[in-house]
Amino acid sequence: MFSGAQISLYPMCDDFVGIIRGAIGALDPYRPRFRIETDDVSTLIVGPPDELFPAMRDLFVAASRTGTHCVLSATVSRGCPGEPDDPICTPIPGVQGVALDRRIAAAHAAVAAATPTGQQVAAQFSLYPLGADRHMDEIYGCIDFLKGSGVFDRSKNFCTKLRGDAGPVFATLSEAFLRFGSAGGHVALDLTVSANSPTAA
Amino acid sequence: MFSGAQISLYPMCDDFVGIIRGAIGALDPYRPRFRIETDDVSTLIVGPPDELFPAMRDLFVAASRTGTHCVLSATVSRGCPGEPDDPICTPIPGVQGVALDRRIAAAHAAVAAATPTGQQVAAQFSLYPLGADRHMDEIYGCIDFLKGSGVFDRSKNFCTKLRGDAGPVFATLSEAFLRFGSAGGHVALDLTVSANSPTAA
Numbered sequence: 001m002f003s004g005a006q007i008s009l010y011p012m013c014d015d016f017v018g019i020i021r022g023a024i025g026a027l028d029p030y031r032p033r034f035r036i037e038t039d040d041v042s043t044l045i046v047g048p049p050d051e052l053f054p055a056m057r058d059l060f061v062a063a064s065r066t067g068t069h070c071v072l073s074a075t076v077s078r079g080c081p082g083e084p085d086d087p088i089c090t091p092i093p094g095v096q097g098v099a100l101d102r103r104i105a106a107a108h109a110a111v112a113a114a115t116p117t118g119q120q121v122a123a124q125f126s127l128y129p130l131g132a133d134r135h136m137d138e139i140y141g142c143i144d145f146l147k148g149s150g151v152f153d154r155s156k157n158f159c160t161k162l163r164g165d166a167g168p169v170f171a172t173l174s175e176a177f178l179r180f181g182s183a184g185g186h187v188a189l190d191l192t193v194s195a196n197s198p199t200a201a
Numbered sequence: 202m203f204s205g206a207q208i209s210l211y212p213m214c215d216d217f218v219g220i221i222r223g224a225i226g227a228l229d230p231y232r233p234r235f236r237i238e239t240d241d242v243s244t245l246i247v248g249p250p251d252e253l254f255p256a257m258r259d260l261f262v263a264a265s266r267t268g269t270h271c272v273l274s275a276t277v278s279r280g281c282p283g284e285p286d287d288p289i290c291t292p293i294p295g296v297q298g299v300a301l302d303r304r305i306a307a308a309h310a311a312v313a314a315a316t317p318t319g320q321q322v323a324a325q326f327s328l329y330p331l332g333a334d335r336h337m338d339e340i341y342g343c344i345d346f347l348k349g350s351g352v353f354d355r356s357k358n359f360c361t362k363l364r365g366d367a368g369p370v371f372a373t374l375s376e377a378f379l380r381f382g383s384a385g386g387h388v389a390l391d392l393t394v395s396a397n398s399p400t401a402a
Contacts (some may be wrong), residue, residue, distance in 0.1 A: 006325070006359055008393060010272055012217040017399065039401040041325050041393060044358055071211055073274045075327055075391050077359040085321060124207070124242050126276055128329040128389060130336050157245050158207055158278040158389070188329060188359070190276050190391040192242060198218065199241045 001184065004046035005057060012069040019070070023063035030055045042075075049078050053174035056193075061095040061119045061166050064195035076189040077176055100141040107145045107175035114171035121195045122153065123169050124161040129181030136155035142180040146172065158191075159190075169193070202385065204246035204279040205236075208257060213270040220271070224264035225312075226274045231256045250279050254375035257394075262320045262367050265396035277378055278389040298384075301342040308376035315372035322396045323354065324370050325362040329389040330382030343381040347373065360391075370394070 011019035011059050027036065027045075034047035034055070045055060053076075060072040089166075127142055129135045143160065146152050149172045151164035173191065181187035214222035228237065228246075235248035235256070246256060254277075261273040299307075328343055330336045344361065347353050350373045352365035363370050374392065382388035 004358060006357065008274075009274070010211040010213060012211060012213060012215075014213075014215045016213040018223070030319075032318065039357075039362075040398045041323050041362065041395050042357075046358065047394050069217070071209070073209075073272075075359050077327075080359060122242050126278075126389065126391075128331060130329060130331065156207065156240075156243075157205060158276050158281060161240075161242065181258060188327065188391075190327075190389075192274060194242050197241045 001049070001079055002046070003049035003052065004044060005056065005074045005076040006042040006044055007059070007072065008042045009059065009063055009072040010071040011063055011066070012071075012072065019063055019066055019068055020197050022066070023059055026058040026062035027055055029058075043068070049178060050174065052076060053170045053177065057117070057166055058171035060121070060193055060195070061117050064121070064166075066121050067196055069196045069198065070194070072191070072193045074189075074191040076191060077187070079184055079186040082190075100123045100137075102150075103179040104141060104145040107179050108148055110175050111149050111151075111168050111171045114167045116165040116167040118165065119166045119195060121163065121166045121169050121193050122197070123173065123191065123193040124156060124159045124174070125189055125191040126159045126171060127176055127180060128190070130186040130188065135181075138180045142176050145180075146176065163170075166193075202250070202280055204250035204253065205249070206253050206257065206275045206277040207243040208260070208273065208275040209243045209244055209389060210260065210264055211272040211274065212264055212267070213272070220264055220267055220269055223267070224260055227259040227263035228256055230259075250379060251375065253277060254371045254378065255289055257392075258318070258367055258371035261322070261394055261396070262318050265320050265322070265367075268397055270397045270399065271395070273392070273394045275392040277392060278388070279378070280385055280387040281389075301338075304380040305342065305346045305349075308380050309349055311376050312350050312352075312369050312372045315369040317369070318367040320367045321365065322367045322370050322394050323362065323364045323398070324392065324394040325357060325360045326374060326377070326392045327360045328377055328381060331387040331389065331391065331392070336382075338382045343377050346381075347377065353366060367394075367396075
């Protein structure tokens with residue numbers, strides 16, 4: 001299993017470099033378990049699949065606390081056949097052989113236990129279970145979970161929109177990524193999270 | 202066939218609203234053939250699959266010409282089973298029953314014919330041919346095309362990076378979206394395009 005994300009942080013202000021530099025320290029607690037590489041378009045984080053969304057949450061909340069309109073965009077992946085296995089990417093428990101309804105219940109319990117951060121966000125994402133004939137079954141199961149997550153906003157074309165505190169929102173995203181699609185299969189997730197938008201509903 | 206994209210434009214400056222408003226007129230020539238809806242996170246464009254990337258190119262180049270560091274992020278989709286057919290989304294010719302090597306040659310010819318815009322960009326994207334057992338064959342075929350496109354920068358984890366003039370870069374993205382994955386199948390593409398980055402190579 002290889003799991004990680006290409007992430008980008010977009011503060012909509014003249015001092016975007018200062019805000020990114022100020023927020024990047026939020027990744028420090030994750031560095032011992034992550035491989036992190038940056039270029040001019042995105043930062044790669046490779047690490048345990050269940051720590052990817054907590055790391056993105058902490059980075060994004062640190063940037064958003066400045067009050068600036070900020071967006072985090074990420075391409076998250078696990079089990080990509082073109083990538084080598086990596087010992088820092090541990091397997092995902094509670095998926096293999098577990099019925100969809102039990103996975104939905106476990107995902108709801110995980111979101112209910114999430115700690116609020118005090119930062120409101122809007123998020124939208126698409127889940128891609130690849131190489132599977134029945135990929136829409138997993139997507140519809142995931143949508144069932146999302147509708148009961150407490151942070152469901154609405155379905156949009158090509159994606160689902162969430163809204164609420166960054167704590168349960170990122171927990172919901174993490175559960176969608178970890179519990180749907182096959183346990184050892186190739187799953188990708190395309191994510192946008194926004195805070196402090198002047199046009200937020 | 203239903204085709205479209207959720208797109209977002211991120212100008213990294215205090216006057217991000219002004220830059221977005223100034224650039225949005227670049228979509229005017231496409232409006233007669235597109236359905237366009239905006240909320241606080243993204244703008245939906247639904248229309249002919251071969252006009253999606255030209256529309257994104259014109260929007261992005263209009264914003265980037267201000268010299269501001271700008272990013273366009275998009276989730277592009279065709280053939281999603283959860284979406285209704287739409288008469289404004291025409292079928293894609295030259296894919297069904299056409300061998301991979303002939304599709305690669307046709308894609309190269311299309312990119313060679315692209316008009317330069319004068320705007321340099323970096324782009325990275327992931328292609329997701331869904332509901333297909335042999336999805337990696339299409340992905341590897343697409344990577345072969347990209348390596349000969351003239352704007353290939355490098356392979357990264359989870360995505361491929363392009364660099365060059367926005368004309369051939371967006372043409373390359375469009376060909377990747379239109380010619381790989383099955384003609385009537387579900388294909389998604391996750392895109393980030395950046396211009397005027399202070400850290401660009």
